[in-house]
Amino acid sequence: MRVMIVDDEKLALQQFMLETEDMPDVETVGAFTNPFKALGFIKEQPVEAAFLDIEMPGMNGIELTEKLREIRPDLVVIFITGYENYTLDALKVKADYYLTKPYDRKDIAEVLERARLLSARQRKRVYVHTFGRFDVFIDGKAVHFPNAKAKELLALCVDHRGGMVTIEEAADKLWEDRAYDSRVKNLYRKAVMQIRQLLAEYGAEELFSGSRGACQIDVRKVDCDYYELLEGNVEAQRVWRASGRYLQEYSWAEETSARLEIAEGKW
Known part of the structure; x- marks a missing residue:
């Protein structure tokens, strides 16, 4: 599965890359601190799932989700955040999963497995x-x-x-x-x-x-x-x-x- 992550904290990106680097069948094709660069990237590259921080300057994860879905309606979106008060907003933009910081390798693996199954169901035979x-x-x-x-x-x-x-x-x-x-x-x-x-x-x-x-x-x-x-x-x-x-x-x-x-x- 081709995934990307968008988080304004570089340490969060590094942790995600470290946790997923040897996961089978998972390829992290993009890691961005700037949401606008992530938008430009997904216009040119196939991505199946996106891990998005919610609180980011310039464009938060809720707004980014809406724009990403305009480009790739079947994109699986997973919010990663340290704040639980965004659940309602996440539901409004039809986010698929919600991962709360701090998370570990097991948490990522479980949500990726669910994302993989969802992505497969969304694709027609x-x-x-x-x-x-x-x-x-x-x-x-x-x-x-x-x-x-x-x-x-x-x-x-x-x-x-x-x-x-x-x-x-x-x-x-x-x-x-x-x-x-x-x-x-x-x-x-x-x-x-x-x-x-x-x-x-x-x-x-x-x-x-x-x-x-x-x-x-x-x-x-x-x-x-x-x-x-x-x-x-x-x-x-x-x-x-x-x-x-x-x-x-x-x-x-x-x-x-x-x-x-x-x-x-x-x-």
């Missing part, structure tokens, strides 16, 4: 990558599609962000060089069936629903770089700028790609 080429990951493993058209149909559903993809639209975009007849309809139905079967193998069949006339995905079941970009996620914006390509293997995706290029100037 399915992640869809659209910047560059289209890929689907379930439980961190890339999904292999034996049929290219089934994969493309799922990509089209992702592009629709939960909206229906009709059989007519699918035929127009996936089989544009063929007449819209019973054979094309059968190809569509075959692709729908293959998507269902493949997702069922991973226990993720609830992601996709399809009928004889239309299909769609349940966006509540998936994390996606494209969706994160539309939500204003700073990390997604950085990745998009570096890539500048959206579903590059599919010509029908050029329209969405053009909209993203126009929107880029507003970020």
Whole structure:
């Protein structure tokens, strides 16, 4: 787990670094006495959990939490403080845990284990990558599609962000060089069936629903770089700028790609 700590006392930072330096699966990627520098850091670096002092000059931990959550809504926040009268404020900003000074290695280990479990629950099983080429990951493993058209149909559903993809639209975009007849309809139905079967193998069949006339995905079941970009996620914006390509293997995706290029100037 990648964690950061923000505390205006250098000794507190040193203690935290000392206590966590040999903890398995814990990487302290940032330690700051200045809350504003911590904000700049998290815009560029992935962080899963943040340990924050509450009483700090310039910006206290409550205010910092609100700004951090704007950048990374799924960030696990743990307050560390010598004052217990901030509990209500901590609840208002939906802090996940509260660690009272003085603390020791055991206290940190226990709260990190709870934070790790919470972070895992917040992440969805399915992640869809659209910047560059289209890929689907379930439980961190890339999904292999034996049929290219089934994969493309799922990509089209992702592009629709939960909206229906009709059989007519699918035929127009996936089989544009063929007449819209019973054979094309059968190809569509075959692709729908293959998507269902493949997702069922991973226990993720609830992601996709399809009928004889239309299909769609349940966006509540998936994390996606494209969706994160539309939500204003700073990390997604950085990745998009570096890539500048959206579903590059599919010509029908050029329209969405053009909209993203126009929107880029507003970020």
